[in-house]
Amino acid sequence: MNFVGVSGCIYMQTKYNKVKEAIQSKILDGTFEPHQKISSESELMKQFNVSRHTVRLAIGDLVNQGWLYREQGAGTFCADRSKEEHTGLIQQKNIAIITTYISDYIFPSIIRGAESYLSEQGYQVSLFSTNNNHDMERKFLEKILTQHFDGVIIEPTRSALSNPNINYYLNLERQNIPYLMINAYYDELEPFRIVIDDEQGGYVQTEHLIEQGHRNIIGFFKTDDMQGTKRMKGYLKAHRMNGLELSPNNIITYNTEEKSTKPVEMLEKILSDTNEERPTAIVCYNDELAINLLDVIREANLKIPDDISIVGFDNSFMAELTEVKLTTVAHPQSEMGELAAKVILDMIEASKATQRKENLEKDYIHFEPKLIKRHSTAENK
Amino acid sequence: MNFVGVSGCIYMQTKYNKVKEAIQSKILDGTFEPHQKISSESELMKQFNVSRHTVRLAIGDLVNQGWLYREQGAGTFCADRSKEEHTGLIQQKNIAIITTYISDYIFPSIIRGAESYLSEQGYQVSLFSTNNNHDMERKFLEKILTQHFDGVIIEPTRSALSNPNINYYLNLERQNIPYLMINAYYDELEPFRIVIDDEQGGYVQTEHLIEQGHRNIIGFFKTDDMQGTKRMKGYLKAHRMNGLELSPNNIITYNTEEKSTKPVEMLEKILSDTNEERPTAIVCYNDELAINLLDVIREANLKIPDDISIVGFDNSFMAELTEVKLTTVAHPQSEMGELAAKVILDMIEASKATQRKENLEKDYIHFEPKLIKRHSTAENK
DNA sequence: CAAGTATATTTGTACGTACTACTAGTATAA
DNA sequence: TTATACTAGTAGTACGTACAAATATACTTG
The missing domain is CATH 3.40.50.2300 (Response regulator)
Structure with missing residues (x-):
């Protein structure tokens, strides 16, 4: 049940398996190149704080699977798998x-x-x-x-x-x-x-709102992937190109873990805050977020698009499922x-x-x- | 003393090699048949007067070469080499x-x-x-x-x-x-x-509407797959069990090719027909269809659920995206x-x-x- | 400088112990 | 009869020791 090739096994609870996986990782990520000598058994004993027997078990397995070869007196070496066809079940395509x-x-x-x-x-x-x-x-x-x-x-x-x-x-x-x-x-x-072109995408989203006379536009961006950071860049650029000032409070960033909580909470706070002027438009990282925010806006008894405009991104199927069909940016999907x-x-x-x-x-x-x-x-x- | 046999090694002076060759001979001459249990490790220790470690070395080699396989708790067995085309290959899963x-x-x-x-x-x-x-x-x-x-x-x-x-x-x-x-x-x-249990599912959908006092219930069913025919069966059963008459006009069937046209058209026709009494509820083959029909109902200026009730099937993500969250039947997905x-x-x-x-x-x-x-x-x- | 030698290092073989995980069969209880 | 629990037996993991055999390197010597 254990291994598929490399690390297919889930539970590597045994010590020798840990050693084995560690060595194999180094082979796979290129630390050990073909024919390069790897650490000696005694070094590995110290590194992993295990007995020589355990190290030999690990290395033995890897030798049997063709990842390493040993030379008595010299050391253990990384095998050169590039030429061997032994993994090739001629499984093509x-x-x-x-x-x-x-x-x-x-x-x-x-x-x-x-x-x-x-x-x-x-x-x-x-x-x-x-x-x-x-x-x-x-x-x-x-x-x-x-x-x-x-x-x-x-x-x-x-x-x-x-x-x-x-x-x-x-x-x-x-x-x-x-x-x-x-x-x-x-x-x-x-x-x-x-x-x-996500930067251009963020620009297009924002420009559209500015053209329609919006000046107080909040932007929600997921910033642990490149799309989010680039779209935010476009959002900023649109403001700059139109000579609009931008309050730092109008940019809300979040990451994957926070995606279903933080933006919703932030918008609730913004909409319930009667001191500040209410924003008239929202730029969303994507349609999924936009749909989430729609519910928040509904619960605040605001009308879309009369009270507040919202732009999504990706043109997902969601954009047409809701009652108010979503303005969004095309994604070729x-x-x-x-x-x-x-x-x-x-x-x-x-x-x-x-x-x-x-x-x-x-x-x-x-x-x-x-x-x-x-x-x-x-x-x- | 020395066999070229399989391993090709001439001098088998090592103890574990002797054990190995002895076992291998018994496999080759048929003493051990495929899937037959061979002597346990402790037996081999006695037979050859060696340590368990040595026995395990010998067996380990033979396992790696595909001659034997081990089962923890049960024993070591002779492998069946006849079927495996590639002896040493780890087959992908x-x-x-x-x-x-x-x-x-x-x-x-x-x-x-x-x-x-x-x-x-x-x-x-x-x-x-x-x-x-x-x-x-x-x-x-x-x-x-x-x-x-x-x-x-x-x-x-x-x-x-x-x-x-x-x-x-x-x-x-x-x-x-x-x-x-x-x-x-x-x-x-x-x-x-x-x-x-799709039949039960169709029954549950319909029963729910009947309980709420609906008597004129249209059913839309896709009939080129089993789910649709079974759900229709449940729909019929619910009517029968409640002693309700059922007009044949109230059942609308369609197939894959027609799914985005026929049901929509049929419902439009039914809703615009002023001669017939307007149905008060709809049973849908699935949520996807229900969402499509929602639009038709909206365009006919009817309110959900006040004017007309609708039940979906599958509890897909769609069911919660729309403004009117959909009553539906759970699918474990x-x-x-x-x-x-x-x-x-x-x-x-x-x-x-x-x-x-x-x-x-x-x-x-x-x-x-x-x-x-x-x-x-x-x-x- | 070259050949041989000694030494340290490295892998190979072999022994031992101890405990764990799992299997299959047996005895027991419901 | 059917579960359940127990037990003996089996392989798996992991620690230890010791020495052998092969290799690489530093050193010595002619």
Whole structure:
């Protein structure tokens, strides 16, 4: 029941398993390169504070699985797996899709776009969701590195924060496994990416409200991913370009953990505060948040859009479900998924042909954000 | 003294090597047959007059080379090498999930439930969506039969119609690949299944309205899948049990292709028809349809639930997005997905152990439908 | 400088002990 | 008859020791 390749086992409660996983991680993230000598048994004993027997158990397993080889008197060395085909069950045509979530919001649409195209092309699609958790992301990257995948489509986890798994991505490149990122990307990797111009998106949202005469506009932005920080940038830019002053109180940021509590509470506070002038418009990080805030506004007995205007982002199905259809910014969704699928297949072809994928003239595709006007925004009276 | 035999080593001066060769000889000459228990470690200690450590070294090697397998608490057994094509290979653990749709409605939740559990267990999840198309279903079944999958979770395509792919399912059984069906099933296969008691569900929907004094209740049912036909059955039963007459005009059936047009048109016609008495309540096949019909009712300037009550099915996220929160019937969604994942792993274990999966005492799991009262239904005045 | 030697380091084999986790069969109780 | 509890037996993990065999390096010597 234990292992699948690397770390597939959940409970690594045994000491030798911990040692084993630690060593294997170092192999996978590139700390140990092929033919490099790893720590000696006695060093490992000290490092992990275990007996030599335990260390030997761990190393023995890894040797048997082909990760290491030992030379008596010399040491233990990292094996060179790149040439061996022993993992290859000639299982061809596998694509992995890693997203933060699979069941929520616009992700199902993106995934469907990719899935339908890829399975048309005879590829098999494996899905992994990180729940916006870096540990999960690492686990899946390990899986992809150990098993055979032709390419990977990744939506980065917490893209605004520094990523602890950078080494795994570099290892993907070393193993010549093409990957591309959607929605956001880790800046330091400069990967091929398919994204929306989020800064422009935030600009468009805000500009639309300013055009309609709004001057007191609150912005809610999720700031642990790149989308949120860029959209906020656009929001600021729109104010600046129009020569509008902006109160710091009008920007509310939150992160994944707070998403269902903080924005709602903050808006309740703002709307109930009779001292301050009530804002006339709201820019939302996305439609999901906008829908949450709709309820708050309703409960404050304010009318949309007469009393207050609100703009979403992503044009998710939610935007049309509510009674007041939501003004929002278009997200290509399934179109983006399909494009990602096409591009990753191109990259696979290219990497087969030249062993290097440096023949893509640009390393990104930008979607231009477009405002979709519905009924949640109106002239400020 | 020395055998070239298998291990190729000429000088087997080490003790553990002697033990190893001795055991291996007994396997090769047939003394130990596949799945037969070999001597326990303590017996071997006595036989060869060596320590347990040495015995374990010998056995460990043989296990790694695929000659033996160990079961904690039971003993060490001779492996059956005849079936494994690749002796030393760690086979990946793959599960396929085939659903009609992946991005719509409640399917993402179901899939998430299964995906999160399976990847926790170190399985890799491959997704296939048929778009309710039998040809696609066949294509994916072919893929699963030709490549290596340990188990399959299937939501049947058009489960109310006779299925042209029955042979593929029978082939799964022949190849000893466990599968289970969710939401619905093909009756003729009598597969293991995890479903809602849809008939009871339709009954609960209708009964709730009858209790509130409604007598003129229209039912909309999608009749190309099993869920729809069963829910309709429950709707009829509720009328019969309450001694209510039922006009044939009050039942409206549709199929997948018509789902976004026919029900809407029919309801528009019914509501605009001034000759007939206007119905006071609607039973919907699912929430998706209910939401569609909400718009029709709004456009006819009727109030929910004052003028007309409406009941959905599935308790999807949609039910709480609209301004009038929808009364509906619970669907376990992610819970069902997780349960399906657990059961399929059990089935895989069982099929490995006994080569036949006939040890499941029942061949189905029923979820009891529960009504979730929100604000789209009210007393008939 | 080159060859040989001594030494330290590293992995390999082998022994021992102790306890844990699990299985299967048996005895017991309901 | 059917559960339940117990027990003996089995493999799993983990600590320890000792010495052997191979290797790498520093040192000595001709």
